[in-house]
Amino acid sequence: MARKFFVGGNWKCNGTVKSNEELVKVLNAAEVPGTDVVEVVVAPAAGHFPQVLSSLRKDFSVAAQNCWVKKGGAFTGELSAEMLKDLGLPWVVLGHSERRHIIGESDEFIADKVAYALGQGLGVIYCIGEKLEEREAGNTMAVNARQMQALADKISDWSKVVVAYEPVWAIGTGKVASPAQAQEVHDELRKWLSANVSPEVAEATRIIYGGSVTAANCGELAGCPDIDGFLVGGASLKPEFVDIIKAAEKSK
Numbered sequence: 001m002a003r004k005f006f007v008g009g010n011w012k013c014n015g016t017v018k019s020n021e022e023l024v025k026v027l028n029a030a031e032v033p034g035t036d037v038v039e040v041v042v043a044p045a046a047g048h049f050p051q052v053l054s055s056l057r058k059d060f061s062v063a064a065q066n067c068w069v070k071k072g073g074a075f076t077g078e079l080s081a082e083m084l085k086d087l088g089l090p091w092v093v094l095g096h097s098e099r100r101h102i103i104g105e106s107d108e109f110i111a112d113k114v115a116y117a118l119g120q121g122l123g124v125i126y127c128i129g130e131k132l133e134e135r136e137a138g139n140t141m142a143v144n145a146r147q148m149q150a151l152a153d154k155i156s157d158w159s160k161v162v163v164a165y166e167p168v169w170a171i172g173t174g175k176v177a178s179p180a181q182a183q184e185v186h187d188e189l190r191k192w193l194s195a196n197v198s199p200e201v202a203e204a205t206r207i208i209y210g211g212s213v214t215a216a217n218c219g220e221l222a223g224c225p226d227i228d229g230f231l232v233g234g235a236s237l238k239p240e241f242v243d244i245i246k247a248a249e250k251s252k
């Protein structure tokens with residue numbers, strides 16, 4: 001089964017009403033492959049949801065960057081999965097390394113969030129990835145497998161999960177994983193899914209790459225057989241995001 005290329009733009013804690021307006025204008029005018037070829041999702045900061053939801057072209061969708069672990073209520077500062085659904089956001093990013101390592105979210109807490117969000121009908125972009133010292137110690141796959149196992153312990157339906165492999169050492173550093181490095185981990189992740197969930201889920205699940213993706217390096221990465229798209233940070237705030245979407249045409 002062919003996996004549809006998936007390109008996410010994670011705007012993180014960036015943007016103003018004015019800069020969003022300019023960025024959306026660029027995206028709306030872009031000539032990109034159709035929705036049969038590529039699925040495009042952008043994740044603005046929560047305060048900008050209404051602006052982006054109302055102004056962005058309808059063939060792109062909007063994601064949240066986080067949500068709460070259970071039903072809403074007395075949880076100051078949080079956004080519930082129900083609220084995202086109610087607002088019309090079909091996707092949420094969970095497990096981003098900035099939340100794992102800066103905010104201190106644990107594997108188990110993130111897996112609980114994913115399970116709850118899926119239960120509310122949201123799609124989840126589930127981020128995983130090793131730190132530099134873990135890679136240098138030879139623990140790349142052990143760390144990624146641990147993060148995958150935490151999720152596999154909590155969910156059985158993977159149909160609305162996109163796995164984003166984002167090596168922490170490549171995020172915002174300009175140090176992109178080489179196509180060979182990324183393909184190696186993506187291949188191992190697919191094998192992990194096959195052995196620990198099922199061959200069908202391994203075949204169907206999109207595994208996207210994130211970490212210093214740019215217009216200059218996306219083409220070669222997109223050509224790798226197990227790279228099914230990208231989660232883009234810095235470059236998603238610029239017109240070059242359009243070129244990254246177009247890399248879907250180079251996907252094998």
Ligand SMILES: O=C(CO)COP(=O)(O)O
Binds near residue numbers: 212
């Ligand atoms: O964290 C990322 C996307 O979620 C990647 O960020 P950069 O593309 O800025 O490295």
